[in-house]
Amino acid sequence: MSVTFALVASSLGYITEAEGALAAHQGPLVDSFRGYLYVSSRRWQDAVHHLRRAVSDEPADADALLNLSIALWNLGSKRKATRAALRATRTAPGRKDISLHYLELLLAQEELGRFNEEIERLEVSGIIPDGSFLTLQARARLTSGDLTKAASLLQDAMRTARRDGDRVVEAEAASNLAVLRFKSGKITRDEASSRLAELVKDFSDNDAVVMNYAEMANSQKDAAILRGAMAHVMDTTTPVRRAYLRHQLAVLEGNIDEAAEASAEWFELEPNNRMAAVAAVIAIGIGKNRLSDAMIIADHALDAFDHDPVLVNNAAYVFAMGGRPDRAIALLKPFASEDFVLMATLGLAYLAKEDIETGMSLYRKAADIAEKVDPALRSLMTAYQALIVRQLGIDRTSPQELLNALALVPYDPPEDWKDRPDFLRLERVCRAHGYPWPLAVEGLTSAAARDMAERQDKVADAVHSGRLEGHEPSAAFSEDANRFVHGVIDADEVVRRTRERYGLS
Numbered sequence: 001m002s003v004t005f006a007l008v009a010s011s012l013g014y015i016t017e018a019e020g021a022l023a024a025h026q027g028p029l030v031d032s033f034r035g036y037l038y039v040s041s042r043r044w045q046d047a048v049h050h051l052r053r054a055v056s057d058e059p060a061d062a063d064a065l066l067n068l069s070i071a072l073w074n075l076g077s078k079r080k081a082t083r084a085a086l087r088a089t090r091t092a093p094g095r096k097d098i099s100l101h102y103l104e105l106l107l108a109q110e111e112l113g114r115f116n117e118e119i120e121r122l123e124v125s126g127i128i129p130d131g132s133f134l135t136l137q138a139r140a141r142l143t144s145g146d147l148t149k150a151a152s153l154l155q156d157a158m159r160t161a162r163r164d165g166d167r168v169v170e171a172e173a174a175s176n177l178a179v180l181r182f183k184s185g186k187i188t189r190d191e192a193s194s195r196l197a198e199l200v201k202d203f204s205d206n207d208a209v210v211m212n213y214a215e216m217a218n219s220q221k222d223a224a225i226l227r228g229a230m231a232h233v234m235d236t237t238t239p240v241r242r243a244y245l246r247h248q249l250a251v252l253e254g255n256i257d258e259a260a261e262a263s264a265e266w267f268e269l270e271p272n273n274r275m276a277a278v279a280a281v282i283a284i285g286i287g288k289n290r291l292s293d294a295m296i297i298a299d300h301a302l303d304a305f306d307h308d309p310v311l312v313n314n315a316a317y318v319f320a321m322g323g324r325p326d327r328a329i330a331l332l333k334p335f336a337s338e339d340f341v342l343m344a345t346l347g348l349a350y351l352a353k354e355d356i357e358t359g360m361s362l363y364r365k366a367a368d369i370a371e372k373v374d375p376a377l378r379s380l381m382t383a384y385q386a387l388i389v390r391q392l393g394i395d396r397t398s399p400q401e402l403l404n405a406l407a408l409v410p411y412d413p414p415e416d417w418k419d420r421p422d423f424l425r426l427e428r429v430c431r432a433h434g435y436p437w438p439l440a441v442e443g444l445t446s447a448a449a450r451d452m453a454e455r456q457d458k459v460a461d462a463v464h465s466g467r468l469e470g471h472e473p474s475a476a477f478s479e480d481a482n483r484f485v486h487g488v489i490d491a492d493e494v495v496r497r498t499r500e501r502y503g504l505s
Contacts, residue, residue, distance in 0.1 A: 028057035032064040039067045047071040055087075062092035066101060074239060076269065078109060089118075093125065096132075103136050107143065108240075115140050131161030131169035138176060147184045154180065171203045175212040182216065192216045197225055204229045207237040214248040220419045223252040240269045247279055254424025256287040256432070267297060274311065277301035281314045287425060289391070291322035302331075309335055313342050316349060321391065325352040336362075340369040344381055348388050356398055360385075360406035367408055376414040376423075379438070383413070383426055386439040395441070401482065403441050409453060410440035455485045476501060 031054035038047035051068035054061055065088035073081035085102040092098055099122060106115040119137060127133070138153035154177040161170035175196055182192035196213040203209045210229045217226055230245050237245070246262035249255075263283040267276040277297055285294025298315035305311060312335055316328035328349035336346040347362030363385050370377035385408055389395050395403065417423040430437045459481045463473050473481070480497050483489045489497075 028054045028061065028064075032058070032061050032067075035064060035067050035071070039071055042074070044071045044074045048075065055084075060091050062088050062095060062098060065091060066098050069101065069105070073105065076239075078105070081105060082109070082111075096127075096130075099127075100132055100136065103133075107136060107140055110143055112140055112144055129160075130164060131157045131166055131173060134160060135169065135173045135176065138173070138180075142176070142180060147180060151177065151180055151184070168203065168206060171199050172206060172208045175199050175209040179212050179215060189216060189218055193218060193222060197222070200225060200229045205232040205236075207233040207241055210245065211241060214245055217248065217252055218421070220252055220254070220421065220424060223249060226252065240266065243269055244276075247283070251283075251421050251425070254421060254428050256283070256425060256428045259283040259425075260288045260290070271300070272304060274301065274305040274308075277305070278311055278314055281318055285318035285321070286314070287429060289321075289429075291318055294318040295322050295324070307331070309339055309342060313339075313345050316342075316345050320345070320349040320352040321388070323352075325349045329353070340366040340373070340377075343369070344384070347385075351388060351394060352392055356394065356402070357406065363408060376417075376420075378408070379411040379413045379417075380422060380426065382408040382411045383430070383437075383439045386441045387426065387430060387433075387435065389441050390433070390435060390439075405482065407441035410438075413438050458491070459485055474501075 031050040035047045035051035035054060038044070038050065048068065048071045051064050051071060054064040055068060058064070065084050069081045069084035069088060071081075072078075072084060082102070082105045085098070085105050088098045089095070089102050099118075103115060103118060106112075106118065119133075122133075123129075129137075134153050134157035138150045138157060141147075141150035141153060154173050157173035158170050158177070161167070161173060178187070178192045178195045178199075181187045182189055187195075193213070193216040196209070196216050199209050200213050210226075210233050213222075213229065214226055217223070226245070226249050230249065234242055234245070243262050243266035247259055247266055250258035250262055259279075260283040263276070263280040267273075267280040270276045277300065280297045281294050281301065284290050284297070295318050298318055301311055302315055312331050316331045319325070319331070320328040329346065332342050332346040332349060336342040343362055344366035347359045347366060349359075350356075350362060351359035353359075363381065367378045367381045370381060389403065389407070413423055414420070417427075426439075427437050430439050462481075466473060477498065480489065480494050484491065484494050
């Protein structure tokens, strides 16, 4: 009677009462049920203790093996979890839920060879693939880079799920398809985000849909939707996904403290995930300026993963700022000529190496290219350059006139900067260091910058006119002109000094 009561109580959500009802009972069935209760209440270690005892006494208990796999996975024991899942599939070869769980674990670890072998085994055994199986196969194709086949499988998954009346699986397939179409250039990021936002409204408790939305969300206004959806999944999703979602939300909101904490947790849970490593390097190194910690992660990532531009750029940034500019330069040189972001970071590395002219020159070239892509990027680069000049102490060791002459001209942030995570992060970093915002090397306002540009044009016109008459500018005139450009003296003073040098009244 007590066991029956425990079954009823647990089905109604009364976990504590169910545990109490089992207190006086022993045996493999009771251990298996206790393990299930502990998994339901996320008491992973307690679950493992009872489930191991259950499968030791009753090796064919597929439910105990499945729950043991879930508990081990959530404790970070991925290989043991996968072995338990494999045993469960062989114990109960017809159980769809167990097969899906095993495939999920293989895919999460990018074990594509074993994943494909299992799919072939299921096909041979006569399993008719439903929307869930097709979606998993599509995700595997995505992981391997076969976007065309992945899209076809996701469309099949949507049709199959719609036929079966499975709206949850249909939504999951649709959310994956939106991400895929963005990655293959079929739709813009904003379009993908908009489609996913609609799915989140109806399926806010589906962590796959929420995860895909978190990946595509790219503005501060998206944060409210993500925060609302996270409230429905944070208690039921895996620790890895929970850390990822926390990180994505923090980035959207410009919360550099939370981004650093969440990215560190994500990386600790998934040290072999390139995205987790890159996120930690950015949040910990750039966001919080904890350069020693970030460089350890960067070294690990560069050893473990292919050197793609995103990884190289962020690793080089923390190396340059952390006192290893030569390492940064060596990493960046093979890529920098083809990417303006890496070119700017190469400029940072040369600034850290105290080669001011080369560093500033690279920044100017990068900003000129970036402005053609998006004018707002010049503003972002200008502010980053100013931040770096201050953090490296260049503003204290180099003549201000030299910096003024070489640095990017101050440039207003775009009107929507408060909605852009890249600007929000930089603004929070500046505030944390006590720097003004918007930041520029000279600390000029944009109006002052425009005035400076106009004065530069006047000087250029005067020099050009003089050369047409056969006169090269003298050193004294060039010095006065430089002071005029930077607002030290006005035009009347330049004229007065010039007339005085030539003895004119």
